[in-house]
Amino acid sequence: MDPKEKFYRHFRDSVDALQDQIDQLTQLSSIGGERQDATDNILAGISKLQNEVADAAEFTPAYDRRQYSDAIKGLQDKLNETLAKFAPKTRFQFRRTGTDHIDMGAPENDPRLNPGSLSRRPRSPTTAPGAARSMAEENRDIVGDLPSTGKNYNEELAKPDLASIRKPSFSAAQSIDISDHDGLHIILPSSASRATAAGCLRNLKNCVIDLSIPTAQGAPFPGLILKDIDRCLIVAGRVNGPIHINDVTNSILVVVARQVRIHNCKNVDIYLHCASHPIIEDCSGMRFAPLPEYYVRDDDPSTSLFWDQVDDFKWLKTSQSPNWTTLSEAQRLSDEVWTKIVPGQPGIGVEKVLAKVGIPPK
Structure with a gap:
């Protein structure tokens, strides 16, 4: 099978699986950390998918990478919307950026070489105070990014x-x-x-x-x-x-x-x-x-x-x-x-x- 077609099928199946997991969040209990564990698994899955898109950049054209980035952004938005329904609000959310499309194959956006690269854009002026940070920001252990601690x-x-x-x-x-x-x-x-x-x-x-x-x-x-x-x-x-x-x-x-x-x-x-x-x-x-x-x-x-x-x-x-x-x-x-x-x-x-x-x- 052609590598581009093989990756396309893998990506499509992965997105479908993650969408199903997000849909199931509303059926999980917050007691005992059940919902939180599921959220963590979804976050890890999206991060893994970002890395795989970067890995596939060597044989996928820019147009395909744009479609993949759009699909990942759709997953992030869907997870945000789902988590927003719960109370209290979870801090595990993605932040919209000012860029409509992100090329995961571009070196400056490659999550393998630039961890957190997708979060290094200025926060939108319309962002509400206290809005949740992106997953990429959460992936960095920096003072101020840690919950209830001042440790660096x-x-x-x-x-x-x-x-x-x-x-x-x-x-x-x-x-x-x-x-x-x-x-x-x-x-x-x-x-x-x-x-x-x-x-x-x-x-x-x-x-x-x-x-x-x-x-x-x-x-x-x-x-x-x-x-x-x-x-x-x-x-x-x-x-x-x-x-x-x-x-x-x-x-x-x-x-x-x-x-x-x-x-x-x-x-x-x-x-x-x-x-x-x-x-x-x-x-x-x-x-x-x-x-x-x-x-x-x-x-x-x-x-x-x-x-x-x-x-x-x-x-x-x-x-x-x-x-x-x-x-x-x-x-x-x-x-x-x-x-x-x-x-x-x-x-x-x-x-x-x-x-x-x-x-x-x-």
């Missing part, structure tokens, strides 16, 4: 602290957004499982970041973006949708995701559990290994899946791409590293952890 997690993490390991709760945040840090060891506790929107790790150097605990027993993240990262060890937790890895160098990643897209990366080891072929583009020095046993769950269908079936979009020959290879068992990190070193120990700083996992010194 990135500012808080950047403050000097005697503890070598930071454990921000993110319990009041709707998404994980960790950015602009150097030399930190961050472990998210289980309270961060309330952040159910797609997350982003961005502009990080010489860090150890572990997101696995919130998704170990709870719901996985609907999507995740890793961008502009150097000399880091990142355990990305579980991602139910796509994970986009861009401009990462000299690092080690642990990834469990449905779809993995990797762009402009160099010298990165990826321990991977993936439900589809991982895709690399403009990359070199990539090495892949199966998910470490320490992170395997009983309900995982397989620990290997497609970890070693990488598609290199910049290598069209039938021979093996020179841009990636697999890690032999002897080259992979030991169970002791994952169980004792990565979680952190008293007196062991970030540089010692990075050295023990084999990341070269600065």
Whole structure:
């Protein structure tokens, strides 16, 4: 089937399913969080659809992308109208922008590379005071965007602290957004499982970041973006949708995701559990290994899946791409590293952890 036709059918089915879910909201009870859980699932579904439209931009013309954007906007409007019927008003709403049509394939609007890009337009003068923010704004963990809290997690993490390991709760945040840090060891506790929107790790150097605990027993993240990262060890937790890895160098990643897209990366080891072929583009020095046993769950269908079936979009020959290879068992990190070193120990700083996992010194 032609890729454009295949995506059109998938998009149409996804929109129909989301419309049905929105229609069913009126039949759900607010008691016990039933309606709120359904709303969160719809928000995650719309966010996933936006990412898929951006992914399909390489083979869909601008006119088709315009139609897709109109359909997504229709979903947002319908969700707003449905939620407006409930009391008290929910803050999970999309804001209309001053633009009639948005090209999801345009770089400035690509949600993979510019999280929250669709919300960075001036608020309409006619917007009523106290109107709800867009989903993209909700996806950013910024002071003022969090309900009933004045925390700015990135500012808080950047403050000097005697503890070598930071454990921000993110319990009041709707998404994980960790950015602009150097030399930190961050472990998210289980309270961060309330952040159910797609997350982003961005502009990080010489860090150890572990997101696995919130998704170990709870719901996985609907999507995740890793961008502009150097000399880091990142355990990305579980991602139910796509994970986009861009401009990462000299690092080690642990990834469990449905779809993995990797762009402009160099010298990165990826321990991977993936439900589809991982895709690399403009990359070199990539090495892949199966998910470490320490992170395997009983309900995982397989620990290997497609970890070693990488598609290199910049290598069209039938021979093996020179841009990636697999890690032999002897080259992979030991169970002791994952169980004792990565979680952190008293007196062991970030540089010692990075050295023990084999990341070269600065």
